[in-house]
Amino acid sequence: MNTIKQMRVQRATTSSRIAMTIGLFLLLALVAMPWWATSGNIRWAIELCCYIAIAQMWNLLAGYAGLVSVGQQAFIGVAGYMLFVLAQNFGINPFVAVILSLIAPAVLAVPTYFLLRRLDGPYFAIGTWVVAEAVRLATSNIDYVNAGVA
Template sequence: MSKYQVIRMTLSGRIAWVIFAVALIGIVSMPWWASQGLIRDVVTLACYIAVAQMWNMLAGYGGLVSVGQQAFVGVAAYAMFVLAQTYGVNPYSAVFISLLAPAALAVPIYYLLHRLEGPYFAIGTWVVAEALRLLATNMPMLNGGAGMSLRVMTQFSVHERAIASSLLAALLLLVTLGGSYLVLRSRYGIAMTAMRDNPAAAASQGVNVHRLRFYLFVAAAVGSGFAGAVYFMAQLRITPPSAFGMNWANLAIFIVMVGGIGSLEGVLIGAVIFFFAERWFGEYGASYLIVLGLMTLACALYFRGGLWGFYSRHFNAPWFPTRRHLVRSNGVTK
């Protein structure tokens, strides 16, 4: 009998998953105990977490630093509005059908930009997002720069809309956070970690870096699009600047850099900080954005692992454990 065993789950991980499950149940049950304002805030926070986590997977594991994820946010949201408002598709069904748009868009964009590296790739994604914003501004079907309103939602009661929004928010977190966790614990997670540390070495060991980055890019596009569809359904209105604005890239970069790149825990920490900072200090406009930028720069220079990295250096208590540990039968870690 072997004296060693491989473990991945920890006590802190089990506690965190119980809290996560309780939080999801709480989100689903919000229509029966929470105010409309609180439901709207929770949906917004869930969308921020989802977009940031998709960016985290791209940059933290794929080495693909994108500043154009708003392209997929806007495309999915506009697709949902057109399907529901123009073609009469049930708006809740339209949310899921609209995910075909970012998936289809991600394929040619990746093959157009994948040869670019570093800042060139980032600039390329921004150019694509700006081109889509200009296209949406000049499309009569989308009502141009005036935007669209989701008037079909009036057929549902306030309570029905609250139930749907809560379910979608919980599903969004389950798919983006839970899905990322499952992927990172799989053999693909091992390949992604190797690719993050050294793409050339990973390729020499049999990891198909190009294909894995392609899968990551498409998955991140769909996840970002899901967040966009849910967010703008809750807002009931969409315009090109709000759908394709740089704010989506800004919040993703801030959340991941401050919370901790390459970690699920860091995304949660950074998202909560950004959400409350936006609520409390957003009225200060440019000054507030400057402060967020300086915080991001400070973390990039002095706290490469973000707040979660700083915490991890002092406490070995991961919330979403993905590493494998070899331990003796008596519990001593090797």
């Protein structure tokens, strides 16, 4: 005789509900930081978020895709220079410039993909390093971004 057991799908556990609640409170605290935190604390939180974003980039590339990249700094630097150019040279509001500066690394990613898509292992790591070094050399020769000098 075939008996069919009913399966119960549990979508959340007690610990996941507690973690979700703590996460929501932390998110609300981060959003409300301009009203209660000092500028030093806000800067620290932004730097921490940048480090978390870089760690997630590394996790996605090395952890899930198995690709060791040593060229992430090129994309972060291009976005930073684009933010500087938009805000300083074109007078765009810095908060708008942050969103617009995300276009530059996306544009850089397209030719980088076509250059490095067939590389694997150490060749991919060296290729990303070369791309990052080429971006560094290019920005050090462009006067529009003060030739890379702060």
